[in-house]
Amino acid sequence: MSKKIQSYTAAKQEGILLNANESSENLDDDIIAEIQEAMPTIAFNRYPSETEHELEAAYAKAKGIDADQVMAGNGSDQMLGFLIGRYLGKGKTLYTYSLDFSMFDYYASTYEADVFKYEINEDGSFDIDDFIQTGKQRPVDLVVFSNPNNPTGHVLKVDEVKKIVEGFAPIPVIVDEAYMEFSSHSMLHEVENFENLFVTRTLSKAYQLAACRLGFLVTSKKKIPELRSSFVPYALNSVSRKIGTIVLNHAERFEGKIAETKAERDQMYDAIKDFQSFRFYPSAANFIYGRCDHKPELLALFEQAGIVIRNYDSPAFRLSIGSSAENQMVLHVLEEYERRFGK
Structure with a gap:
């Protein structure tokens, strides 16, 4: 069943x-005007290019990372679903918090995976050593959590997240940083230091682009080619790619x-x-x-x-x-x- x-x-x-x-605000008028001016340059009769990565390069420049560490997709949700599908299946277990983004449960259930939740406090805080120990006793096949946490807003510092990533290695750990622009503890600059670390980001929140569904997966350079080879083709349309690039040029x-x-x-x-x-x-x-x-x-x-x-x-x-x-x-x-x- x-x-x-x-x-x-x-x-x-x-x-x-x-x-x-x-x-609560739309893009500035001049940015919207720039987007409108760019629309005639799009070949609407052609599929999106699978070899040009202008959007990824713009995101990398805005965040001070390498473009070879970045994959773009149809919202960070798609990147989360892609990774969960890659590492989970029937009989495997996702490990997350009792209070966290409900899409983790959704994607795990679509792959018939089990979800094991660690009980965190009402304010989002928890004992990191106990979180690691509890997860390793299960055992689990994938760890995912949002940071800052959705819905509590609690944030783990870089050293705390590093402890979790190290504690579960080589099990993959996904850190969903959808709200990290409003904090200062990102793991983007740590991806080359950990073989099992994946970070997801979005333009839906801080960059006022929820309508375009633009998200990113950031991980080590050597993992990106393999991930690209198994990613769905034409996942992101040419219009959204162009809009995202223009917005990021004004980061x-x-x-x-x-x-x-x-x-x-x-x-x-x-x-x-x-x-x-x-x-x-x-x-x-x-x-x-x-x-x-x-x-x-x-x-x-x-x-x-x-x-x-x-x-x-x-x-x-x-x-x-x-x-x-x-x-x-x-x-x-x-x-x-x-x-x-x-x-």
């Missing part, structure tokens, strides 16, 4: 959308936007961390994770305000950091809830 595939629920697309950790401009998001995040956390009716946790991403005891009432308040947040099947919820005006609206809702339920 085959395993049940774990479904993934897409984000709602109506109202003030603070549920999918997208950017320095996004640093200011990232800094603004981090400042808004920290201001929001400082304003709500001492509320008595919630439990909020520090975040290194572009969202804040919280819990409360009267969540139906909280969701009703957000619905009345026209704000969509991420709801979980537990007391937990997640708030994307939006514009300053949107964040003020969120704060008003949280303050109203606090007036009703705070001690």
